[in-house]
Amino acid sequence: MADTAPAVKEVKDNRAKLFERAMSRQGYAADALIEVLHTAQELFGFLSMDRLREVARKLKLPPSRVLGVATFYNFFSLQPKAEHTALVCTGTACYVAGARGLLDVARHRCEKAAARGAAGKLGVQQARCIGSCGLAPVVVLDGRILPKLSVSALEKTLDEVGA
Ligand code: FES
Structure with missing residues (x-):
């Protein structure tokens, strides 16, 4: 049977911009650290050392304090929890378009x-x-944005990466 899943296109990743906006909304306040880390983890799947340094710089906090908070709470992860990570957006636009x-x-x-x-x-x-x-609907697979994704295209892409 022929594979009819459409090819997945490369698209621009807006997550860094969105993250910047989230920090800006908090006024880059030091006491918004936990909320900022939550946002980073939700957008990027985990908190890389580069991300923690960025947060420390923007919130004007010592990097040791940011790392301390990120390692204290077990809901934060400093590395991907699996070989492959699929971050499925379930925001309204994606949900309506088939994220479920x-x-x-x-x-x-x-x-x-x-x-x-x-x-x-x-x-x-x-x-x-x-x-x-x-x-929408969008999935971020291993940091790559997969736009307007159908179930069959997701299946195909997961097969391709061996996930
Ligand atoms: S990207 Fe906005 S709802 Fe999914």
Whole structure:
């Protein structure tokens, strides 16, 4: 049977801009640190050292304080939790455009991997909006934005990366 899933295009990643806006809304206030870290984790899936340094710089905090907070709370992750990470946007535009089906596919893959003893193969996360609503529904797979994604295109892309 011929594969009819459309090819996935490369698109601009707006998450850095969205993150900047979120920090700006908080007035780059030091006491907004936890909320800022939450936003970063939701947008990027985990808190890289570069991201923590950026937060420290923008919030005018010592990097040790930012790292201390990020490591104290176990809901923050300093690295991807799996070999591949699918961040499924479930914000309104993406939800209306079919994010639920994409989330189901990604979760099902994740469960299947766990059942065969490969639990660290695919991690699935949700975001409220990654700033690309015009491309809904959107999934970020290993940092790559996959726009206007169908269930079959997601299946195909996950097959291609071996997730
Ligand atoms: S709701 Fe998904 S990118 Fe905005």
